Amino acid sequence: MLETIFDDFYRLNREFNRLFGVRHQRRDYWPETNIYENQNEYMIVSKLPGVKKEDLSLSVKDNAIKISGKRESEKENKINYHLKERREGEFERNFLLHEKIEADKIEAELKNGILLVKIPKSPETKPKTIEIK
Amino acid sequence: MNITKKEDNKNIESTRGYLYYVPATDIYENDNEYKMIFDLPGIEKEDINIKIEKDILTLTAENKKEPAEGYEVLREEMEFCGYQRSFNLNGIVDTEKIVADYTNGTLIVTLPKKEEQKTKEIKINIA
Numbered sequence: 579m580l581e582t583i584f585d586d587f588y589r590l591n592r593e594f595n596r597l598f599g600v601r602h603q604r605r606d607y608w609p610e611t612n613i614y615e616n617q618n619e620y621m622i623v624s625k626l627p628g629v630k631k632e633d634l635s636l637s638v639k640d641n642a643i644k645i646s647g648k649r650e651s652e653k654e655n656k657i658n659y660h661l662k663e664r665r666e667g668e669f670e671r672n673f674l675l676h677e678k679i680e681a682d683k684i685e686a687e688l689k690n691g692i693l694l695v696k697i698p699k700s701p702e703t704k705p706k707t708i709e710i711k
Numbered sequence: 712m713n714i715t716k717k718e719d720n721k722n723i724e725s726t727r728g729y730l731y732y733v734p735a736t737d738i739y740e741n742d743n744e745y746k747m748i749f750d751l752p753g754i755e756k757e758d759i760n761i762k763i764e765k766d767i768l769t770l771t772a773e774n775k776k777e778p779a780e781g782y783e784v785l786r787e788e789m790e791f792c793g794y795q796r797s798f799n800l801n802g803i804v805d806t807e808k809i810v811a812d813y814t815n816g817t818l819i820v821t822l823p824k825k826e827e828q829k830t831k832e833i834k835i836n837i838a
Binding site: 607610611612613614615616620621623625626627628629630651656657658659660661662663664665673688690691692694 | 735736737738739740741742745748750751752753754755778779781782783784785786787788789815816817
């Protein structure tokens with residue numbers, strides 16, 4: 579008996595969380611992006627599920643990278659939503675990289691909703707050995 | 712007829728130590744079918760598994776790729792892990808005719824309604 583009452587409370591709580599989006603509170607960033615580096619390059623990885631290649635644009639100015647685009651849902655008439663958690667609309671993210679980059683050698687790939695951008699660092703940023711006389 | 716009302720996610724943990732995200736999901740219905748749209752970025756088509764047991768639809772997707780091996784992390788907003796989520800279909804879906812399609816990291820599952828659940832217009836003549 580008691581157990582079922584608590585079960586109901588648990589369910590109620592979960593429904594509330596679902597309605598008011600507690601589960602997704604961490605998603606302040608959209609699209610979620612990770613940035614990595616090694617000695618030769620930077621790598622930017624973004625989660626962009628459902629975004630078409632033609633709706634996505636990538637630009638670079640000095641050391642700043644801009645990822646922008648939009649995600650649209652299907653436009654169907656007479657539909658009735660039960661649950662709507664996927665964000666849609668326009669997005670834009672800007673990242674400033676510390677070291678000089680080679681803008682014309684940037685490679686970008688969109689696969690399975692993951693955007694992978696590889697940005698080579700400029701040769702000037704490589705450490706130089708100085709000969710001691 | 713709310714398909715999500717009895718959503719049953721019992722926080723099942725995997726014994727293999729995989730971590731699962733709850734994928735962002737849209738569910739809508741029109742006259743003839745329900746549609747579920749799941750965001751599964753980074754997942755290969757072969758690693759998606761949809762099963763229906765006792766009228767509960769469970770989606771499991773394993774992530775086998777970590778794109779950033781050999782790199783140092785400068786900023787981390789997400790992890791690359793699998794996805795898992797279950798929904799109770801409440802006996803309103805024709806489970807034999809479910810179709811799924813995966814493109815651009817988004818999985819669209821089309822669930823046709825059972826014949827008796829479809830919206831029909833009934834004309835009543837008033838004398």
